[in-house]
Amino acid sequence: MESLANECLEAEVIALKYMYGASKTFQTLFDTYSTRYQHFKILSSVEIHETVSKRLCDYSGSKKLLTQLLDEEQQRELEREQELEEKCPSPGLPYEPKLHDEIKSLREIKGPMLNLSTLPSVFCPIADVFLGTTFYSECQPRCLQQNLWVTDEFKRVIQTGGESLDPFLRPAR
Known part of the structure; x- marks a missing residue:
């Protein structure tokens, strides 16, 4: 190395x-x-x-x-x-934004403590952001912190027909 x-x-x-x-x-x-x-x-x-x-x-x-x-x-x-x-990917259709009630409940200071792992339709581990790309296997998802979460809204930006999202990743320098 x-x-x-x-x-x-x-x-x-x-x-x-x-x-x-x-x-x-x-x-x-x-x-x-x-x-x-x-x-x-x-x-x-x-x-x-x-x-x-x-x-x-x-x-x-x-x-x-x-x-x-x-x-x-x-x-x-x-x-x-x-x-x-270099060929840029064709623009994808954006997903319709959706603000889940669970996310709205996070803004309440005195609200109940949420267990994000029990809400897979709203929250997912940060490594799941790279699902659908070849980078997912290379980023060693098990090595990322398990307590870092992103919303489904963050992960789901454009609609795809199952094709790879690789063209939308910025090249590493």
Whole structure:
């Protein structure tokens, strides 16, 4: 486990030279455009690509500039764009909200003490929130506190036809 943890570690202090000092080369504007076009697999039409390439060849000449493929800021922007492009799940139909009488009785200070385990239609252990996902088996539900409860209303947000709820989980980072 220690070797795995060490592999995942990132340096807390990153030298500016390492962060922004990627190797730079002299390239023409056409070469820079071509390299980025191939690297990013830009999804523009072939006609647009050929037109841009021809214009760069015609107007930029042989003048060379000191360039690099990406700088740090461009990499972060590209990562954000790629995250947004990932397919989002289609919106589900929301369940009709229902406030159980047992939940209403919790607001009474002098009311009777409720045994939440005897009300499975209203309260469930917190691990049950992940039922219907592949994460449920991985989250070690028996290791979670048994005295942490959520309402059925919290657990039941969207209607599903039995399909997995995995697309609605946020990816771990």
